[in-house]
Amino acid sequence: MNRRDLELLSSYLDGQLKPSDSARLEARLSADAELRAVLSDLRSARGLLRQLPMRKAPRNFTLTPKMVGKNPPLPRTYPAFRFVTTLATLLLFFTVGLNFLAPQLASQSPAFGMGGGGAPEVFSAQAPAATEAPAADAYATEAPALESPAEAEEPPAELAPLPTAPFEQSTTTREAESPVAKEGETGNAAVQNQPEVQNQSPIPPAWQIVLAGIALLGALVMLLMRQLAADRWRQKS
Amino acid sequence: MDEQALIHDAQGGNLDAFNTLILHYQDSVYNTALRILGDEDLAADATQEAFISAFKSISSFRGGSFKAWLMRTVTNACYDELRRQKRRPTTPLEPDTEDGEEMDSPRWLADPNMTPDQKAEADELEHALQHCLNNLPLEFKSVVVMADIQGMDYSEVAIAVRVPLGTIKSRLARARLRLRECLQGFAELLPASFRLEEGSSA
Numbered sequence: 001m002n003r004r005d006l007e008l009l010s011s012y013l014d015g016q017l018k019p020s021d022s023a024r025l026e027a028r029l030s031a032d033a034e035l036r037a038v039l040s041d042l043r044s045a046r047g048l049l050r051q052l053p054m055r056k057a058p059r060n061f062t063l064t065p066k067m068v069g070k071n072p073p074l075p076r077t078y079p080a081f082r083f084v085t086t087l088a089t090l091l092l093f094f095t096v097g098l099n100f101l102a103p104q105l106a107s108q109s110p111a112f113g114m115g116g117g118g119a120p121e122v123f124s125a126q127a128p129a130a131t132e133a134p135a136a137d138a139y140a141t142e143a144p145a146l147e148s149p150a151e152a153e154e155p156p157a158e159l160a161p162l163p164t165a166p167f168e169q170s171t172t173t174r175e176a177e178s179p180v181a182k183e184g185e186t187g188n189a190a191v192q193n194q195p196e197v198q199n200q201s202p203i204p205p206a207w208q209i210v211l212a213g214i215a216l217l218g219a220l221v222m223l224l225m226r227q228l229a230a231d232r233w234r235q236k237s
Numbered sequence: 238m239d240e241q242a243l244i245h246d247a248q249g250g251n252l253d254a255f256n257t258l259i260l261h262y263q264d265s266v267y268n269t270a271l272r273i274l275g276d277e278d279l280a281a282d283a284t285q286e287a288f289i290s291a292f293k294s295i296s297s298f299r300g301g302s303f304k305a306w307l308m309r310t311v312t313n314a315c316y317d318e319l320r321r322q323k324r325r326p327t328t329p330l331e332p333d334t335e336d337g338e339e340m341d342s343p344r345w346l347a348d349p350n351m352t353p354d355q356k357a358e359a360d361e362l363e364h365a366l367q368h369c370l371n372n373l374p375l376e377f378k379s380v381v382v383m384a385d386i387q388g389m390d391y392s393e394v395a396i397a398v399r400v401p402l403g404t405i406k407s408r409l410a411r412a413r414l415r416l417r418e419c420l421q422g423f424a425e426l427l428p429a430s431f432r433l434e435e436g437s438s439a
Contacts, residue, residue: 003407010410014384016391042410045417048427049385052366057267058281061288062256068292070252 001038009039013046065233072233078225085218092211095203102202240303247295255292262304263288265387266311272382273315275371283318287311301396305389308397312379319375362426369419377412384409 011017012025029035065072238261246254266287271280287310298306370378376398383394384405395405420427 041417045413057263
């Protein structure tokens with residue numbers, strides 16, 4: 001028995017053959033005892049399988065929301081609370097970071113210019129015309145004589161507008177008092193002014209407290225919303 | 238039951254609608270899993286997994302026979318279960334007695350509506366059939382279970398197992414022949430009308 005005949009017989013049994021194929025097979029069946037025997041075997045096997053009793057499911061397989069990972073429906077206002085809470089939290093971190101970093105940056109920038117004590121003097125001398133090109137040229141020509149080689153390589157640091165107002169005021173005032181100010185004196189003035197700069201926070205702490213309050217309150221409200229929604233959902237299902 | 242409406246609702250995330258479909262199809266799905274796996278507990282697990290998987294992927298159902306689509310899901314769940322079994326030590330398909338011997342009439346074959354004699358005969362025949370089914374290659378078994386036990390037509394079976402119609406015909410024919418050969422060993426259990434004539438098998 002070849003595979004082709006086997007398939008033909010099985011399909012014939014299920015009425016899946018075309019009428020012309022069926023007629024041809026029936027003609028062969030009437031003449032071939034082996035074909036008839038195989039057809040009988042296939043019919044027997046199919047009959048036995050069809051006799052197998054259908055078992056009733058041992059339990060209901062209905063699904064619960066938890067089984068399919070569904071979450072309880074949240075109130076429509078929930079996304080708004082989430083947005084506000086996230087924003088407040090981000091702003092809080094930003095302001096804390098800013099307040100922490102600002103004094104450090106302010107204290108670092110004069111140090112760059114100190115370079116042996118000459119820089120503040122140079123800076124103050126150039127300050128009134130800092131945006132003017134001739135002043136920049138003058139700085140460029142003066143720099144090699146006044147600063148160390150390392151500083152000369154980094155003129156942008158010298159031009160950075162980081163020195164704060166009190167710093168500029170104090171240096172210019174001193175210059176006004178004694179036009180030939182000593183380098184060391186100017187350097188000391190910058191150092192004396194440093195604590196003043198560090199105490200200044202760009203963002204008032206009151207704002208941080210407000211932001212922290214909003215973030216905490218928002219998180220609390222969101223938590224309550226979720227719990228209430230879950231309870232309501234559980235009761236419903 | 239408006240099946241199309243329920244499917245549509247289920248695709249929109251309505252779990253109640255899908256549960257209605259489950260209640261309608263759970264016996265068929267469970268029986269398919271039971272005949273492929275040959276174990277009640279494994280079949281129940283595979284059925285549950287199949288319905289969970291079906292709900293999660295119901296958006297991929299694009300019409301046609303929903304039963305065939307469900308059968309594909311349960312067949313995949315059965316394949317996964319059999320793969321898991323291969324990776325870990327297995328328990329025998331037939332439950333053992335306390336002495337460690339195989340039970341003649343396992344609990345999972347019991348039917349309370351029969352007389353003891355009928356029950357014993359039916360249990361033994363069913364046991365023999367399940368034994369022969371278990372010996373079939375998996376790809377033959379899933380086809381013969383769907384076509385001959387579930388009564389699905391060839392095209393539905395082809396959808397369910399994702400193979401061409403010609404392959405279904407071939408697998409079904411070979412599976413039936415193998416089953417018949419296997420059942421020769423249980424000739425005394427077979428009803429008279431199904432007994433194999435001596436030397437008739439090819």
